Amino acid sequence: MLPRLRRLLFWLLLSPLLLVMVFSGFAPPLPPGLRTRPAVVRAEPLRRRRRRDNAAMSSSPTPLTYDQAGVNYDLIDPLKVAAQRAAAATAANLAPHAFTEVQASRGESAYVVDVGPFYLASIVECLGTKTLVADEMARLTGKSFYAGIAQDTIAMAVNDLITVGATPLVVQAYWAAGGSSWFEDGARAQELVMGWKAACDRCGVAWGGGETPALAGIVEGGRIDLAASCTGLISPKSRLSVGERLAPGDAIVLLESSGIHANGLSLARKLAEQLPEGYLTDIGNGSTGERYGEALLAPTLLYSPVTEALARAGLSVHYSANITGHGWRKLLRHPGQFTYRIHTVPPVTPVLRFMQQHCRLDDREAYSTLNMGAGFALFVPAQEAEEVVRISREQGIAAWVAGTVEAGPKCLRVEPLGFEYGAEDLALR
Numbered sequence: 001m002l003p004r005l006r007r008l009l010f011w012l013l014l015s016p017l018l019l020v021m022v023f024s025g026f027a028p029p030l031p032p033g034l035r036t037r038p039a040v041v042r043a044e045p046l047r048r049r050r051r052r053d054n055a056a057m058s059s060s061p062t063p064l065t066y067d068q069a070g071v072n073y074d075l076i077d078p079l080k081v082a083a084q085r086a087a088a089a090t091a092a093n094l095a096p097h098a099f100t101e102v103q104a105s106r107g108e109s110a111y112v113v114d115v116g117p118f119y120l121a122s123i124v125e126c127l128g129t130k131t132l133v134a135d136e137m138a139r140l141t142g143k144s145f146y147a148g149i150a151q152d153t154i155a156m157a158v159n160d161l162i163t164v165g166a167t168p169l170v171v172q173a174y175w176a177a178g179g180s181s182w183f184e185d186g187a188r189a190q191e192l193v194m195g196w197k198a199a200c201d202r203c204g205v206a207w208g209g210g211e212t213p214a215l216a217g218i219v220e221g222g223r224i225d226l227a228a229s230c231t232g233l234i235s236p237k238s239r240l241s242v243g244e245r246l247a248p249g250d251a252i253v254l255l256e257s258s259g260i261h262a263n264g265l266s267l268a269r270k271l272a273e274q275l276p277e278g279y280l281t282d283i284g285n286g287s288t289g290e291r292y293g294e295a296l297l298a299p300t301l302l303y304s305p306v307t308e309a310l311a312r313a314g315l316s317v318h319y320s321a322n323i324t325g326h327g328w329r330k331l332l333r334h335p336g337q338f339t340y341r342i343h344t345v346p347p348v349t350p351v352l353r354f355m356q357q358h359c360r361l362d363d364r365e366a367y368s369t370l371n372m373g374a375g376f377a378l379f380v381p382a383q384e385a386e387e388v389v390r391i392s393r394e395q396g397i398a399a400w401v402a403g404t405v406e407a408g409p410k411c412l413r414v415e416p417l418g419f420e421y422g423a424e425d426l427a428l429r
Contacts (some may be wrong), residue, residue: 064271064359077427104242107335107428109160109322112234112242119234121166125156126227129265130297133272135223137279137293144188148299149226150195151202152262155300156324157230158203159376162307163320165241166232168203173210174227178219183212203304205230239311243334245318251385252331252340252403255306255392257375259298259349263324264370268296271359285350295351303376305395310378313391319379328367329426331377331412339408344400345416346373364419379405 084107091101094113102119105112110123130152134145158168173196183189200207219225234240260268272292275281279293303322310317321330331340348356352373356366366372380388385401392399410423 063361063365064267064274080428102240102242104244105164108242108333109163110166110232112164112166112240117235119166119237119240121161121164121232121234122229123157123160124227124229125153125160126225127153127156128262129269130262131224131226132269133265133279133293133296136272137297138188140278140280140293144191145297146188146191147195147198148297150192151199151299151302153226153228154196154199154203154230155302156262157228158205159300159303159322159324161230161232162304163241163322164234165239165307165317165320166234167308167311168205168230168232168304170208170231171200171203171205172208172229173212174225174229175210175212176215176219176225176227177212178214178221178223179216180214182214182222182224199302202302204308239317241317241320243319243336245316246334246336246338246379246405247318248338248405248407249382250318250379250405251382251401252342252405253378253380253385253388253392254346254374254400254402255303255376255378256301256346256398257323257349257371257373258301259351260296260355261300261324261371261375264355265296267359267369268355271355275358283350283354290350292351292354295354298351301375301397303397306376306392306397309391309395310388313387315384315388315391316381317378318381321377321379323371323375323377326426326428327369327371328374328412328414329421332410332421332423332426333428334379337408337410339406339410340403340412341406342403342412342414343416344402345414346398346400346402348373363414363417364421367414367417367419368421368425374402 088106091103094100098116100114102112102114105121110121113120113122127149131149134149138144153173154171157171161168175192177183197207215225272278272281275292277291279291279296281292283290283292283295285295307317307320319334321333323330349372352366352370355361355370356363356372359366361369378388382404389399389401411420413420
């Protein structure tokens with residue numbers, strides 16, 4: 001009994017010391033009989049360790065999804081629907097001006113008002129988190145990417161506006177910095193200005209003005225939040241495209257994307273944390289040696305030159321969809337009951353293929369989040385589809401006759417990849 005009591009007292013007295021040694025990084029002593037020869041531990045080089053960790057990540061069956069990156073559309077979309085319903089109740093405020101809303105534009109990418117001789121369309125859009133990638137790449141490379149960031153911001157608004165058949169007319173800027181110090185970098189600020197002007201010139205719009213608040217305490221210090229609003233005209237009124245003319249037999253023409261555009265960046269940034277060289281990881285795009293961060297920052301394509309060229313040629317657009325958030329599910333945006341059958345899938349841009357592989361996303365998940373090589377969809381009469389492709393290519397944007405609209409239950413069937421989305425996969429109304 002006495003030896004057992006001595007051992008108990010020994011461990012009770014030693015316990016506080018053990019705790020101190022464990023939490024201070026020292027190995028505690030082992031009792032007699034359990035002591036072994038000390039192991040020799042060598043520090044593993046950081047780069048090798050990161051590559052090993054990345055290899056383990058790549059072999060893991062668990063995908064990296066948009067939800068894990070902090071974006072859950074199941075939570076966001078109900079707010080959008082609630083806002084649309086509240087906003088619809090304000091349409092009566094137009095009556096004293098003898099104007100009316102185009103009710104079918106509710107739930108579309110831009111809002112349309114009938115002002116008599118023409119329609120007026122408007123939209124406001126935020127860029128999102130792409131500036132965070134630009135800021136990190138500037139730190140890593142010493143290069144500014146804000147000319148492209150400016151185009152991204154304008155594209156977010158203009159590409160939405162043109163879905164209703166509008167000609168973009170005026171753009172306004174909203175540049176909210178985390179403090180006045182953001183503007184101390186004159187070269188970066190000048191790139192933002194000149195990139196903004198260049199994108200306006202490309203779209204043929206006037207830059208009307210804007211707001212540049214310094215919002216310390218709201219926007220993080222050293223960061224900037226960018227947004228744009230755009231107003232446009234639908235003239236003649238026959239150009240209005242809010243889906244009333246969409247019909248079975250129409251063709252689906254997909255226009256290429258330049259990369260991730262400005263949606264899915266939360267997922268892209270989450271992935272960068274797991275890559276062996278972060279944003280400087282080679283994405284394996286042939287002999288170009290393109291790095292992940294550079295590929296992410298390819299400016300969003302501006303599609304208004306295509307839609308304006310189609311209007312000049314007298315071609316009809318029955319409906320349009322800007323393939324941004326929700327990926328290819330945006331092809332289901334029209335409220336009608338149609339089946340959209342895709343028979344041709346455009347090539348996936350290298351950075352999106354890289355993301356799909358390293359996030360371990362199957363095709364259905366990838367196409368529900370990212371544009372996967374198609375940034376804009378035009379629903380047009382079947383007999384005009386090839387001409388639409390030709391005109392788009394004349395404007396420097398590749399296009400494909402990718403599918404057809406059919407009578408049937410509301411769903412999108414991507415036949416070459418063997419998956420489909422149903423009406424329940426997109427809830428924007």
